[in-house]
Amino acid sequence: KEVQAEIIPCSLTSMEFFDRLYRPGLVREGGSIYKCLDEDIDGFLVSDELHRMILTDESEHWDVYSEEERQELLFLLFKHLVLGGPICQYDDKIDRYLEVAKSLYKEFITVQKNSETKSIEIASKVLKVSAWDGDICWFPGDDHPQTFCYVIINPINRICTVLSHDFGKGILVNIAYLFGYALQLSYSFNLAGQDVVLGLVNDF
DSSP: OEEEEEEOOOOOOOGGGGGGGOSTTTBOTTSBBOEEEEEEETTEEEEEHHHHHHHOTTSTTGGGSOTTGGGSHHHHHHHHHHHOOTTOOOOSBSHHHHHHHHHHHHHHOOEEEOTTTOOEEEOOEEEEEEEEETTEEEESOSSOTTOEEEEEEETTTTEEEEEEEOTTSOEEEEEEEEETTEEEOOTTSOHHHHHHHHHHHHHO
């Protein structure tokens, strides 16, 4: 068995990052998302250009964001909201996706002012974690774009937020406190996930 941890970039401090989505063929100035012919992409029924831009490099808008930018936590939160669950009803306007992504990001991330440059910087550290037994991922679940576990560590207040989702089984947010290197998770968090996160935080 093996626990894997991937560092997730978290450097964005402005929602201006999404301004480039407002372009012909993708999102109108009023926020309406351009539609497209229905197609199946990686198991998702895609009926608009925003989903195509997120899911496939065959989209003419794929280059709106680089591979590095697509790994930023803010983009990942936005992506997860847009893709949704197996029976979600997609929104025709982009505004709600952006509003919720902003709210989640502000809730999860801790910022601080650089004493020298006076600029705002993000203090939080973010890990994407998973546990494997050979080729089988037993936490957070089957390999799927909408199955993930992010561990967001606030080193200032010693607070750890765990955002976990197993596609088709629901979403879970846990907030835990770090006392030194000990992590106390709420009882609602499954035992497998607790063991994984405990091991990672102990090494942090």
